[in-house]
Amino acid sequence: MRVKRYVVDSMPDALQKIRADLGKDAVILNTKEIRSGGFLGLFGKKKIEVIAATDSSQPQPAASVPASLPRQAVSAGSAFASHMEEAVAVAARESSAAPVAVAAFGAPIAPPPPKAAQAAPRIRGKDELLLDEIKQMKEMVARLSSGQPNGPAYPEPIAKYERTLLDHEIAPDLVERLLQGAAERFESETSPKTEEFARECVRDQLKGILHAPGPKGIAADTRIAHFVGPTGVGKTTTIAKLAAEQVLKHNRKVGFITSDTYRIAAVEQLKTYATILNVPLEVVFSPQELARAFQQLQDRDIIFMDTAGRNFRNQMYVSELNSLLQTNGRSETYLVLSLTSKYKDMKAITDNFAKFRLDKVLFTKMDETQSYGSIVNLLYDFPLRLSYTTNGQNVPEDIAVTNEDRLIDLLLEERDS
Ligand SMILES: Nc1nc2c(ncn2[C@@H]2O[C@H](COP(=O)(O)OP(=O)(O)O)[C@@H](O)[C@H]2O)c(=O)[nH]1
Ligand SMILES: [Mg+2]
Structure with a gap:
């Protein structure tokens, strides 16, 4: 708009x-x-x-x-x-x-x-x-x-960010809150009222939402990383990217488990990556089979678990999936969301998952949009931690740990629209 x-x-x-x-x-x-x-x-x-x-x-x-x-x-x-x-x-x-x-x-x-x-x-x-x-x-x-x-x-140098942030589809009430916070600081502090200071005030507001202490990426002692999220957002591709990094860069022994048995092609897709990376793959059809899969992969340093993307607006599927997730301290669950989705849908899905354990959110397809506001909306609405962002289909290179400062630069850049 x-x-x-x-x-x-x-x-x-x-x-x-x-x-x-x-x-x-x-x-x-x-x-x-x-x-x-x-x-x-x-x-x-x-x-x-x-x-x-x-x-x-x-x-x-x-x-x-x-x-x-x-x-x-x-x-x-x-x-x-x-x-x-x-x-x-x-x-x-x-x-x-x-x-x-x-x-x-x-x-x-x-x-x-x-x-x-x-x-x-x-x-x-x-x-x-x-x-x-x-x-x-x-x-x-x-x-x-x-x-x-x-x-x-808002004071003039702050007001100009309103349009930019709304263009990124940050929720209007959140934009108001952010700019009010920025304006308060801008007006109360004694610093000269420059454009730079205004930008810093807005930056700090965004940083307050995006920043969380602690590691964003897969930690050295992470034993199981689960990936959940809707169909087609890029879970399997992302797992391949991250597994490649663990194998090639960190020399860790990686294993794959998939519970995505709804589509033959989904298993085949992960099998292909498993073959390329020389990583064992276990397919589980029910929560009962998980123990066996972990047994098979007990010599692995880290296990990536791929799951079926289903209609997670449906609470039943969420509970079913949750029964597949391990909850011990060395496991973590990544909610994978595509930046091409509408925020309303992202929110509905995250709401359903939020009743269970989610640790981090991973955003895909950054290359397919110019609006990054849903990242801000989501992190404002949910106590999740930013992790990675993916920006293309190439395995393994199109992924990086999300850099908040760079993201804020993009959010504050005036767009020609
Ligand atoms: N443009 C773009 N496409 C992606 C990205 N990540 C994944 N994809 C593509 O999205 C499609 C679905 O990916 P897939 O991993 O099968 O999704 P899943 O159903 O969540 O496992 C594939 O065509 C991927 O190549 C990304 O960061 N950017
Ligand atoms: Mg998949």
Whole structure:
């Protein structure tokens, strides 16, 4: 989602700019008359301020839209856009006469739209994706509308991070909390109020969430490492990467156990890596067979246990899997999550697992996204420790212990969106 603020002389000007910047599917979230220049806001030139958004992060080729279209309807290019136009049109109509607040993106915006303006009931029967996008948009409008009435919520050098952190899909209420913390320090300390100091204040807030004492990676005395998580996130591939490191770099004797017997291909996949690395593999079909598997692998320094990715939104599968996990001190359980998943799903899965023992979280597919906010969301919501991040399909190289400082740099980098 991209949101932009425009200050223009007339609505046709705005439409033209929005089409060029945000593409034909952009929608207008709010419009307002303002005075620009002048003295204390008086005698200034009358301008129109327009806040527009698009659900796409890529600019799209502009379609020609006649300037006579109603002001909320930038285009009818997609089902999403047209539904949002409808919803936003109501919001704008209902709130146009109300006083103005200043919030996110430094843009003056109207107070929260009344219930009638909520979009979801208007599009019953449309697919889930559509609902999801509209929900995001609703949250955005609500967030824009919840600003404080007397000026920007944060000092300027802090405020600019709001957009960046939201772009990374850090939860809006968490962004607010982080920036409030950063702003408090920025204002209370005697350090010069520079951009660098502002960045440091925001950095420290993020670090407070991401950092946990203790080793992130597989410790030298780890005896069993379990990997759990949904299907297709990259558990087996990650095990191969980590096992290679243990064999090649640390000269440890490695063993594999897999309980993923739901798909023949899954066993074959691990068998292939086992052959390449010359590592014994035991396949278990039930918790009762585990003892035998451990017996077979008793001479191994470390055992990697691969598990079936199932629908872990279903609590029953979680309990079943939990019965396979060893809980002695030298074992640890890695929850594997893909950064390409929606945070809501990650949270539901982690919630189910959190009742059992999870130690660390491992994020995969960093190469497939530019939004890393779910890492922050997850570590804020759950007492897990960061471990590794993977960034590609190549075994063994595409993995590293997560470097918080580097991750924070990425989170604070302004993106061209
Ligand atoms: N782009 C990318 N693909 C990955 C990464 N890790 C795993 N994959 C791919 O994701 C797919 C599923 O991986 P797999 O290990 O079988 O997942 P599992 O079902 O959780 O065991 C495979 O095609 C992997 O090559 C990663 O970090 N980046
Ligand atoms: Mg697998």
